[in-house]
Amino acid sequence: MIDFSSPxxxxxxxxxxLAPAVxxxxxxxxxxxxxxxxxxxxxxxxxxxGGTQAPWTTKNYDWLINSEEFWNSIWVTARMVFFVGxxxxxxxxxxxLLVNQKFKGRALARLFVALPWAVPEVVATVIWAWMLxxxxxxxxxxxxxxxxxxxxIQFGSNATAAFFAVCFVMIWKGYPLVSIMxxxxxxxxxxxxxxxxxxxxxxxxxxxxxxxxPNLAPVIGVTMVMTTLWVFRDFSxxxxxxxxxxxxxxxxxSMLTFEQAFSFFRMGQxxxxxxxxxxxxxxxxxxxxxxxxxSVH
Amino acid sequence: MAxxxxxxxQKRYGQFKAIHDFNLHVGEGELCVFxxxxxxxxxxxxxxxxxxxETTSGxxxxxGRDVTDLGPGKRDIAMVxxxxxxxxxxxxxxxxxxxxxxxGVPKADIDKAVxxxxxxxxxxxYLDRRPRALSGGQRQRVALGRAIVREPSAFLMDEPLSNLxxxxxxxxxxxxxxxxKRLGVTTIYVTHDQVEALTMATRIxxxxxxxxxxxxxxxxxxxxPANLFVAGFIGSPGMNFFRGPVEIENGKAxxxxxxxxxxxxxxxxxxxxxxxxxxxxxxHLQVGETGVPVTLSLVESLGTEKILHFxxxxxxxxxxxxxxxxxxxxxxxxxxxxxxxxxxxxxHDGETIRIALPEGKVHIFDTVTHEAIV
Amino acid sequence: xxxRSLLGNFALYGTVTAVCVVLLFPIYWMFLTxxxxxxxxxxxxxxxxxxxxxxxxxSDLLAAQPFGLWMWNTIMVATATMILSLTIGVLAAxxxxxxxxxxxxxxxxFILTSKMLxxxxxxxxxxxxxxxxxLVGSLWSVVIAQATLIVPFATWMxxxxxxxxxxxxxxxxxxxxxxxxxALFRIVLPVASPGLAATALYAFVISWSDFLYxxxxxxxxxxxxxxxxxxxxxxxEFVTDWNTIMAASLMAAVPIIGVYLFLERYLxxxxxxxxxx
Numbered sequence: 022m023i024d025f026s027s028p029x030x031x032x033x034x035x036x037x038x039l040a041p042a043v044x045x046x047x048x049x050x051x052x053x054x055x056x057x058x059x060x061x062x063x064x065x066x067x068x069x070x071g072g073t074q075a076p077w078t079t080k081n082y083d084w085l086i087n088s089e090e091f092w093n094s095i096w097v098t099a100r101m102v103f104f105v106g107x108x109x110x111x112x113x114x115x116x117x118l119l120v121n122q123k124f125k126g127r128a129l130a131r132l133f134v135a136l137p138w139a140v141p142e143v144v145a146t147v148i149w150a151w152m153l154x155x156x157x158x159x160x161x162x163x164x165x166x167x168x169x170x171x172x173x174i175q176f177g178s179n180a181t182a183a184f185f186a187v188c189f190v191m192i193w194k195g196y197p198l199v200s201i202m203x204x205x206x207x208x209x210x211x212x213x214x215x216x217x218x219x220x221x222x223x224x225x226x227x228x229x230x231x232x233x234x235p236n237l238a239p240v241i242g243v244t245m246v247m248t249t250l251w252v253f254r255d256f257s258x259x260x261x262x263x264x265x266x267x268x269x270x271x272x273x274x275s276m277l278t279f280e281q282a283f284s285f286f287r288m289g290q291x292x293x294x295x296x297x298x299x300x301x302x303x304x305x306x307x308x309x310x311x312x313x314x315x316s317v318h
Numbered sequence: 319m320a321x322x323x324x325x326x327x328q329k330r331y332g333q334f335k336a337i338h339d340f341n342l343h344v345g346e347g348e349l350c351v352f353x354x355x356x357x358x359x360x361x362x363x364x365x366x367x368x369x370x371x372e373t374t375s376g377x378x379x380x381x382g383r384d385v386t387d388l389g390p391g392k393r394d395i396a397m398v399x400x401x402x403x404x405x406x407x408x409x410x411x412x413x414x415x416x417x418x419x420x421x422g423v424p425k426a427d428i429d430k431a432v433x434x435x436x437x438x439x440x441x442x443x444y445l446d447r448r449p450r451a452l453s454g455g456q457r458q459r460v461a462l463g464r465a466i467v468r469e470p471s472a473f474l475m476d477e478p479l480s481n482l483x484x485x486x487x488x489x490x491x492x493x494x495x496x497x498x499k500r501l502g503v504t505t506i507y508v509t510h511d512q513v514e515a516l517t518m519a520t521r522i523x524x525x526x527x528x529x530x531x532x533x534x535x536x537x538x539x540x541x542x543p544a545n546l547f548v549a550g551f552i553g554s555p556g557m558n559f560f561r562g563p564v565e566i567e568n569g570k571a572x573x574x575x576x577x578x579x580x581x582x583x584x585x586x587x588x589x590x591x592x593x594x595x596x597x598x599x600x601x602h603l604q605v606g607e608t609g610v611p612v613t614l615s616l617v618e619s620l621g622t623e624k625i626l627h628f629x630x631x632x633x634x635x636x637x638x639x640x641x642x643x644x645x646x647x648x649x650x651x652x653x654x655x656x657x658x659x660x661x662x663x664x665x666h667d668g669e670t671i672r673i674a675l676p677e678g679k680v681h682i683f684d685t686v687t688h689e690a691i692v
Numbered sequence: 693x694x695x696r697s698l699l700g701n702f703a704l705y706g707t708v709t710a711v712c713v714v715l716l717f718p719i720y721w722m723f724l725t726x727x728x729x730x731x732x733x734x735x736x737x738x739x740x741x742x743x744x745x746x747x748x749x750x751s752d753l754l755a756a757q758p759f760g761l762w763m764w765n766t767i768m769v770a771t772a773t774m775i776l777s778l779t780i781g782v783l784a785a786x787x788x789x790x791x792x793x794x795x796x797x798x799x800x801x802f803i804l805t806s807k808m809l810x811x812x813x814x815x816x817x818x819x820x821x822x823x824x825x826x827l828v829g830s831l832w833s834v835v836i837a838q839a840t841l842i843v844p845f846a847t848w849m850x851x852x853x854x855x856x857x858x859x860x861x862x863x864x865x866x867x868x869x870x871x872x873x874x875a876l877f878r879i880v881l882p883v884a885s886p887g888l889a890a891t892a893l894y895a896f897v898i899s900w901s902d903f904l905y906x907x908x909x910x911x912x913x914x915x916x917x918x919x920x921x922x923x924x925x926x927x928x929e930f931v932t933d934w935n936t937i938m939a940a941s942l943m944a945a946v947p948i949i950g951v952y953l954f955l956e957r958y959l960x961x962x963x964x965x966x967x968x969x
Contacts, residue, residue, distance in 0.1 A: 024389055025389075025871065025872045025873070026369075026389025026390065026391055026392070026866060026870075026871050026872055027369070027387050027388060027389045028366075028369050028370065028371060028372040028373065028387070028389070028390075029372055029387045031372070031791070031872065032791055032792075032793060034791075034872045034873075035787040035790070035791030035793045035796075036787070036791075036793060038783040038784060038786055038787035039783070039784050039787040039788070039793065039796075039799070041779075041780045041783060041784070042780050042781070042783065042784030042843065042847060043784075043799070045780055045839065045843060046802070046806075046843070046844070049818075049836060049837075049839060049840050050806060050809070050814075050840050050844075052817075052821075053814055053817035053818055053821065053840075054809070054813075054814070054817070056817035056820065056821070057813055057814070057816055057817040060816060060817060060820065068816065068817070068819070068820040069820055069823060069824060070820050070821050070823070070824040071824050115711075116711060116715075119707060119708060119711060120708070122704060124701075124704055124705065124708070126708075130708050130712065131956075132953060132956050133712045133715075133716060134711070134712065134715065135956070136715075136716060136719065136949065136952065137715065137716075137718070137719070138952070139897070139945075139948050139949045139951070139952030139953075140718075140719065140945050140948070140949065141900060141901040141903075141919075141920060141944055141945060141948060142901055142903060142920075143901075143903050143920040143923050143924055143941075143944075144722075144920075144923065144941040144944050144945045145718070147923055147924075147927050147937055147938075147941055148718045148719070148721060148722045148938070148941060149718060150927060151721070151725060151934045151937070151938065152718060152721060154934075156734075157733060157734050157738070157934075159721060159738050162737060162738055166737070193715075193718065247807075250807065250808045253808075253810065254808075254809075254810050254811055254812070256811060256812050256903070256904045257901075257903035257904060257920070260903070260904075260907075260924075261903070261924045261927065274810070275810055275811075275812045276812070278810065278812040278813055278816075279812040279815070279904075282812075282815070282816045282819075283815075283819075283908060288816050288819075288820075291812075291816055292813065292816050292817075295810055295812060295813025295814075295816060296813065298810045298812075298813060299808075299809060299810055299813055302808045302809075302810060303805070303808065306805070306808050368863075368867060369866070369867075370863050370866065370867075389866065389871075390863070390866040390867045391866055391867065391868065391869035391870065391871075392869075395867065396867065397863075397864065397867045399860040399863070399864060400860075401858055401860055403858060403860035403861050403863065403864040404864075405861065405864075405865075405879055405883070406883055407882045407883055407885075416865075416868050417867075417868035417869055420868050420869035420870055420874075421869050464864075464868070468868075
């Protein structure tokens with residue numbers, strides 16, 4: 022029996038604690054990733070483990086390059102990332118700045134502002150689906166009443182409307198996290214910097230641009246990477262709201278992966294899309310994290 | 319109560335050598351202080367003694383028993399940490415008794431021992447509080463209580479006073495010394511504060527860069543520093559240094575300080591150059607009718623005690639001060655010397671006074687090795 | 693600090709109230725719809741105030757659908773995932789926080805980047821694996837699949853908490869005679885208990901919100917559905933039956949909202965701690 026309290030064996034104790042996690046990660050993340058690359062190189066409809074292995078082929082990737090659906094989904098994903106990311110940042114920053122003010126009931130306001138974060142995605146989506154309902158939805162009613170539109174928007178069948186419907190839900194679900202993280206960032210800015218800026222005669226806007234934003238830049242960077250990856254990975258909202266339709270208007274890479282694999286049962290093609298998505302995600306997070314990490318130092 | 323022996327102890331982190339060949343014998347009941355600037359390895363060696371860090375090579379013995387590979391709990395030691403490391407979720411009573419509980423001591427005996435320790439440390443009224451509800455000084459005493467209750471063969475203390483304010487630190491310093499004398503437990507005490515070392519230690523180990531510089535009693539370190547580093551590190555304010563020639567005439571040795579010829583107590587034997595670095599403590603400089611005229615650049619008054627600043631004579635500045643001395647007190651530079659005087663005279667900035675260097679108070683160091691030359 | 697003027701105060705409170713009303717309107721709308729009689733849902737203009745709350749919608753829901761069973765399934769999955777992630781996460785996080793281990797840094801990096809794996813990709817090989825293991829249709833398949841996300845997350849969050857606990861605490865415990873495992877259980881874990889609670893609840897919340905894995909692995913056996921699968925299916929089937937769907941949604945959302953309101957401070961702290969590193 023090894024005495025793990027001995028300074029000589031202490032690091033063995035560390036490895037022992039780490040072992041379950043490493044083994045689990047290897048079994049449920051590393052192996053599946055390798056397996057998915059393997060599947061993406063096989064011409065299979067329903068993938069199985071064991072049994073005879075189909076020969077490796079680049080057929081799925083050939084399909085991918087030549088398929089309109091794939092390029093469309095990249096375009097949809099990019100637009101969605103841009104719109105959802107930008108809007109969440111604006112709303113998140115605004116709400117963070119608001120609840121960073123000193124006022125009575127601030128704790129309660131903070132609680133409320135981030136509340137959508139706690140609503141499960143499927144629930145959030147069905148609420149919005151109901152609000153956006155073309156016949157009896159409250160949003161169409163409001164827009165009609167206010168005179169912005171003359172007839173109800175068909176969020177189900179109008180491609181542009183469906184795209185924005187998905188974006189609204191994503192923004193509503195996504196901005197609280199941005200807000201929470203930016204608020205933490207705001208609170209870590211030393212008050213002395215604001216006092217010094219005030220002494221130097223900086224206006225509210227100057228203080229925002231020269232003190233708040235530079236201090237917040239790294240947090241904004243991390244937050245944007247997280248939001249981007251979230252939009253890339255999201256499945257529930259799109260699936261429940263539009264199933265990727267109409268005619269692919271809301272089919273992101275993530276949706277396309279699932280659709281190919283589990284709606285059309287072409288797991289080889291699905292895996293190929295998924296592998297490409299994973300590589301794009303890796304490149305984005307590396308590039309952005311790297312740049313912002315640099316700007317901090 | 320036990321002796322502690324370090325035999326050829328080394329510590330490496332990858333390529334970096336944190337401790338070079340550390341050899342030391344600490345006798346029974348000693349209060350041995352490890353002192354040195356931050357990063358000198360004093361805390362590392364203490365952690366190795368506690369069993370919290372692995373020893374790369376060599377061996378450590380406590381009471382003649384090799385403990386090099388034993389766990390901290392099996393070394394029969396108690397440790398006081400800089401941040402006290404009190405268990406925040408336990409009462410003071412449980413904190414003090416935890417070590418005994420882990421050793422399977424019956425509950426009644428634990429209670430008795432905890433109460434005794436609490437009485438010694440005047441913590442009886444606080445036994446049921448959480449550490450959070452105590453002042454800094456009280457927390458410090460709980461940490462001491464946790465150490466003494468176990469009656470270990472050695473106490474290890476890692477800068478236990480550095481989180482206290484200045485007044486409390488002085489007071490607690492003497493309390494720890496009294497407690498240690500009363501219990502007679504061999505103690506290793508780590509600090510970066512040379513005043514703490516001088517006032518508390520029966521023996522001081524001065525360390526730098528993982529190497530022992532000198533081991534000795536406070537008196538020895540003060541009056542016979544082994545090298546330039548120890549000379550500059552021990553004492554407050556630190557020793558003055560200047561560069562000067564060594565002239566030998568009729569079997570007597572002299573150097574020059576400004577215009578004046580200064581007789582040296584002894585003829586330096588092992589000199590590698592015609593020059594040497596000379597050191598004199600600020601309190602040994604004599605202000606009077608004779609001596610070298612110097613102009614005061616700054617007078618710091620601490621009541622009856624005054625610190626006089628004046629320029630090192632031209633051409634006698636030594637770079638060794640800046641490379642060797644890492645003093646945590648006032649900024650010392652090679653161009654300024656200090657004299658510490660206690661008298662009723664008033665001194666003014668810009669005033670010219672005469673300074674004498676009494677024979678036998680001047681320390682001589684080699685210009686190359688920076689070792690003391692006797 | 694300068695005192696705000698009365699007008700400034702008014703503007704501030706006005707803005708805060710307006711922002712909260714707009715942002716929280718969907719949640720209110722869910723409540724309102726769930727409690728409204730079905731006939732009122734088709735009235736123009738809509739009602740903005742519950743005039744005739746129908747509390748029996750919940751009992752109707754439980755009677756018409758195996759809703760209680762779905763809730764039970766969801767609770768089982770979330771609890772199992774929470775226990776699994778916390779157990780493995782605590783050990784790994786503690787090792788990463790305290791021990792300078794070879795390979796520790798790449799592992800930390802891996803844990804961080806596992807967040808960016810597209811779940812729809814992972815679900816394909818997992819489906820193949822579970823198929824061959826005969827796990828498709830079993831709740832365990834969902835627990836294991838969720839662990840791909842939640843174990844790394846819990847580990848990272850817990851590491852953040854452990855990093856804030858001074859190492860001297862367990863060093864003191866070791867000197868006091870604890871074994872390394874004893875120091876972890878007697879000292880570190882009790883001190884980290886708020887962090888443990890926050891991480892556990894967070895794991896519970898993520899698991900509760902899962903749709904993809906449950907939808908893929910459990911689709912064919914209705915008795916194993918989780919709430920989210922049930923709600924999504926309801927939405928597909930009864931297009932006009934919005935009050936039932938909102939009642940179901942309400943029951944799925946309330947536990948999570950409750951957890952959030954109760955533990956917001958810890959969750960926020962843990963989230964941003966994990967994010968800034």
